[in-house]
Amino acid sequence: MSRARPSKSGLRFPSKGRDGYAFPEPLDRSDGAGRIDRLQKLVFDVTSRLTRYFPRAGSRLLDVTFKSILGSRVLSVFCTRHNRSVVRRAKFFRRFLVIPDIHIGDAVMSQAALTALRDFFPEARVDYVVNRTSFPLIAGNPEATRVIPFFSGGTFPTSANLDALRKMIAGRHYDLVLNLCPYIKGKDLSPGEPGVLDFLTYAPTIVRNEGLTLPVNHFSSLSYQFVRDLLSPFAEPVRDESFRGVTVTLDHAAVVQGRRFAHESGLSSEDHAILFNPDAASVFTLVPFEAQSRLLSSLARLKAMIFIGEGITQSGIGLRLKASLSPHLQARVKIVPADLPLEAFAAFIDLCDVFVSADTGPLHIAAARRESLTGRHQFRNRTAVLGVFGATPARMSGYDSHQPGYLPANQDAPSWAYAAGSPCRNITCVNKLYKTCSSIRCFEVVDVEGLTGQVRSFLISLSHRPTPLHELKAA
Numbered sequence: 001m002s003r004a005r006p007s008k009s010g011l012r013f014p015s016k017g018r019d020g021y022a023f024p025e026p027l028d029r030s031d032g033a034g035r036i037d038r039l040q041k042l043v044f045d046v047t048s049r050l051t052r053y054f055p056r057a058g059s060r061l062l063d064v065t066f067k068s069i070l071g072s073r074v075l076s077v078f079c080t081r082h083n084r085s086v087v088r089r090a091k092f093f094r095r096f097l098v099i100p101d102i103h104i105g106d107a108v109m110s111q112a113a114l115t116a117l118r119d120f121f122p123e124a125r126v127d128y129v130v131n132r133t134s135f136p137l138i139a140g141n142p143e144a145t146r147v148i149p150f151f152s153g154g155t156f157p158t159s160a161n162l163d164a165l166r167k168m169i170a171g172r173h174y175d176l177v178l179n180l181c182p183y184i185k186g187k188d189l190s191p192g193e194p195g196v197l198d199f200l201t202y203a204p205t206i207v208r209n210e211g212l213t214l215p216v217n218h219f220s221s222l223s224y225q226f227v228r229d230l231l232s233p234f235a236e237p238v239r240d241e242s243f244r245g246v247t248v249t250l251d252h253a254a255v256v257q258g259r260r261f262a263h264e265s266g267l268s269s270e271d272h273a274i275l276f277n278p279d280a281a282s283v284f285t286l287v288p289f290e291a292q293s294r295l296l297s298s299l300a301r302l303k304a305m306i307f308i309g310e311g312i313t314q315s316g317i318g319l320r321l322k323a324s325l326s327p328h329l330q331a332r333v334k335i336v337p338a339d340l341p342l343e344a345f346a347a348f349i350d351l352c353d354v355f356v357s358a359d360t361g362p363l364h365i366a367a368a369r370r371e372s373l374t375g376r377h378q379f380r381n382r383t384a385v386l387g388v389f390g391a392t393p394a395r396m397s398g399y400d401s402h403q404p405g406y407l408p409a410n411q412d413a414p415s416w417a418y419a420a421g422s423p424c425r426n427i428t429c430v431n432k433l434y435k436t437c438s439s440i441r442c443f444e445v446v447d448v449e450g451l452t453g454q455v456r457s458f459l460i461s462l463s464h465r466p467t468p469l470h471e472l473k474a475a
Contacts, residue, residue, distance in 0.1 A: 040434060041434060044428060044431060044434035044435055044436065045434075045436045047062055047426075047428045047435070048435050048436040048437045048438075049436075051437070052424075052437060052438065052439060055423040055424035055441065056423050056424070058426075059423070059425060059426035060426075062426040062427060062428050063426045063427050066207070066426075066427045066428060067208075067210070067211060067427060070203055070204060070207045070427075071204055071207035071208040071210075072204060073208075075204045076204035076205060076208070079201035079202070079203075079204060080201075082201065083197055083201055083230055084230075084233060084234075086176075086196070086197055087176065087195065087230055087231070087233075087234055089195055090175045090176050090195055091175065092175050093121055093124060093175055093176070093231075093234075093235060094121075094124055094125060095124065095172065095174045095175050096117055096121075096124060096126045096127070096176050096177070097127045097128075097129070097168070097169065097172070097177045097178070098110070098113050098114060098117070098127070098128045098129075098144075098177075098178045098180065099129055099165070099177065099178065099180060099181050100113075100128070100129075100180045100181060101180060101181045101182065101183070102131055102151040102154070102156070102157055102161075103131060103281070103361060104131050104133055104134040104342070104361035104364075104365075105360065105361035105362075105364040106180070106181075106219075107130040107131050107134040107137075107138060108134065108137065108246055108248060108361070108364045108365060108368055109219050109220040109364050110180050110219075110223050111138065111141055111143070111144075111220075111246045111247070112220045112223040112224035113178055113180065113223045113227050114126055114128060114143040115143055115224060115242060115243050116223075116224045116225075116226075116227030116228050116231075117178075117227055117231075118143045118239075119228065119237045119238065119239050119240075119241070119242060120231050120235045120236075120237050120238065121235070121238075122238055122239075124145075125145045125146075126143065126144055126145050127144070127145060127146045127147075127148060127172070127174075128147050128148065129148045129151070129165070130147060130148070130150060130151065131150075131151045131152075131153055132149040132151065132152060132153065133342055134342070134361075135147065135149035136250075136254065136342065136343040137248040137250070137342065137343055137365065138248065139249070139373075140249030140250075140373040141247070141249055150164070150165075155433065156183050157183060157184055162184070162189070165184075165189055166190065169189060169190050170190070176195055176196075176197060177189060177190065177196045177197065178197050178199070178227065179196050179199065180223060181199075182199070182200055185198075186198050197230060199223070199226055202222065202226045205222075207427065209405075210393065210396075212405070213404050213405055214404055214405060216405060216407050217395050217396055217405055218396060218397070218399075218406065218407035219396055219397060220245070220246055220364075220407060221243060221407050222396075224243040228241065244410060245367070245368065245369060245407065245408070245409070245410025246364075246368045246369070246410060247368050247369045247410065248346055248365055248371070249372070249373050250343055250346060250370060250371070250372065250379075251343070252373070252374055252376060252377070254341065254343035254344050254346065254347045255347045255372070257340070257341065258345070258346070258347025258350070258351070259347065259351070261336070261340060262348060262351050265305075265307070265334045266305070266334075267305055267351065271305050272303065272304040272305070272354075272459050272462070273304055273305045273306075273307060273351065273353055273354075274299055274302070274304045274305070274306050274307065274352065274353065274354045274355075274455065275308075275309075275336070275348070275349060275352040275354070275355050275356070276295075276296060276299065276306065276307065276308045276309070276356045276357075277309045277356065277357035277358070277360070277362045277363070277366075278292050278296075278308060278309060278311060278314070278317045278321055278358075279309055279311050279314050279317060279318075279358075279360060279362070280313065280314065280358045281313045281360055281361075282432050282433070284390055284391035284392070284429065284432040284435060284437070284440060284442050285358050285359045285389075285390050285391060285432065285442070286314065286358060286390075287358050287390070287420070287443055287446065288443050288446070289320070289321070289324075291443060291446040291448065293321055293324040294448045295356075295446070295448045296308065296321050296322075296324075296325065296333070297325055297326075297329055298449070298451075298452040299356070299455060300329040300332045300333055301329070302455065302459060304353065304354075304459060305332075305334065306332055306334065307333075307334045307335075307336050307352065308321060308322060308333055308334070308335060308336065309336045309338070309362075310335050310336060310337050310338040311338060312338050315338070318335055318336070319335065322335065342365075345365075346365050346370065347370070349362075349370075350370050350380050350381065350383060351380070352383055353382070353383065353384060353413075353458075353459065353462065354383065354385075354386065354455050354458065354459070355383050355384070355386070356386045356451075356455070357385075357386075357387060357388070358389070359387060359388075359389050359390070359392045359394075359397050359398070363385070363397075363398075363399075366383060366385050366409070367385050367399045367409035367410060367411065367415065369381055369410040369411065381410075381411050382411060382412045382413045383411050383413055384409075384411070384413040384414050384415065384416075384455075384458050385399050385411065385413075385416070386415070386416050386418065386451065386454065386455065387399060387415075387416070387417045387418065388418050388446070388451070389417060389418065389420065390420055390422070390425075390443050391425065391429040391430075391432045391435070392429065392432060393427075393429070393430055394406075394417040394418070396430065398417025399415035399416075399417060400415055400416055400417040401414045401415050401416070402414070402416070403417065413458075414458060416454055418451060420442065420444070420445060420446050421443075421444050421445025421447075422441055422442050422443070422444055422445075424437075424441055425442065
């Protein structure tokens with residue numbers, strides 16, 4: 001159970017995760033960056049308290065209540081009319097700014113909006129502002145005119161971020177701004193022209209989709225469809241719906257560094273490899289240490305090389321997990337150092353047969369298709385992706401090749417999204433930054449045997465050896 005300390009408002013938030021790992025305070029925006037919606041803050045505190053005392057009944061009540069309100073067709077019609085009025089006021093469709101959520105995984109997923117814009121306007125100027133850490137993964141995206149390393153990596157945009165965005169919008173005369181970040185309000189960006197379109201207005205469609213079986217309800221495909229739905233009444237697309245998943249674009253240096261690490265670790269073209277990412281940025285998405293230890297122990301018994309991330313947000317978690325194993329199994333586990341650059345880590349993922357992770361940025365990097373910035377490298381793009389989910393809805397953030405309503409990973413390999421057993425998971429858990437649960441029950445049941453069996457079956461099914469790793473040594 002995590003301990004909690006009072007916030008300035010008197011509400012209480014988890015300050016440490018399991019095993020003593022610290023998490024960023026979810027509502028600390030004391031630098032004045034945006035205004036905390038106190039009503040929203042209160043609502044999510046109440047929902048957290050309700051499921052604390054009545055986990056099953058409370059979760060059912062919240063699902064029924066929130067889905068009936070947020071998913072109502074009346075609200076959907078209102079939001080659609082508002083958005084169309086914003087688009088209608090645009091004089092031209094020549095300059096666009098796309099603002100994803102400020103986190104790494106969201107910057108990767110939200111590239112789908114760029115694809116949708118290019119479906120209609122292949123010659124338009126499309127700028128994309130991203131987290132500086134994710135910039136090397138996205139800078140080469142040909143569907144962006146300019147990728148701008150902008151956000152510095154906090155939980156929320158800073159006041160300096162908002163000031164800079166306002167100046168950028170005013171100075172570059174965008175016709176439309178697509179704001180996909182839920183922590184930035186349209187009126188904070190531009191009270192006048194140009195029009196700002198907020199992804200939050202698509203919430204009724206997202207919530208309603210959760211009650212249906214067939215529509216793919218992943219944030220990446222939703223970003224794509226949001227733009228298509230906005231523009232289709234006003235312009236004819238020049239290409240058919242083209243979204244198949246997002247990409248990350250890697251330069252030569254990243255590929256060389258990723259392959260050098262593989263070579264120094266002893267990975268050869270004859271080996272199968274499993275990469276286990278134990279890190280997570282939220283207490284509600286971090287798989288409990290004990291469950292991760294059991295899963296790592298089980299995976300280490302398979303016929304494959306095992307790599308585990310050292311840990312960045314949860315510093316040293318990979319080292320601790322390795323140390324929890326028997327000496328025999330410890331010898332089979334290699335640590336991926338935290339100082340390996342993110343783009344080199346992405347290149348190394350491509351050399352692995354299976355990637356296992358909770359819902360966090362590297363999961364979306366693994367699911368994205370790797371492309372070469374220079375055209376000098378041919379990536380395998382055959383990494384199977386296994387996501388383990390706690391609070392966040394697996395259908396909205398996970399990848400699955402088998403379940404209806406899920407987006408498959410953009411790899412030539414299967415993907416699976418596993419939702420851990422939880423007595424209190426409900427629709428309000430999607431906004432985990434505002435949840436205040438004092439007892440984290442998102443991973444009350446983790447089927448370690450089933451997860452391992454899924455990986456084992458896939459490794460057995462490989463009818464050919466991985467593509468040769470070419471020359472792993474740096475040129």
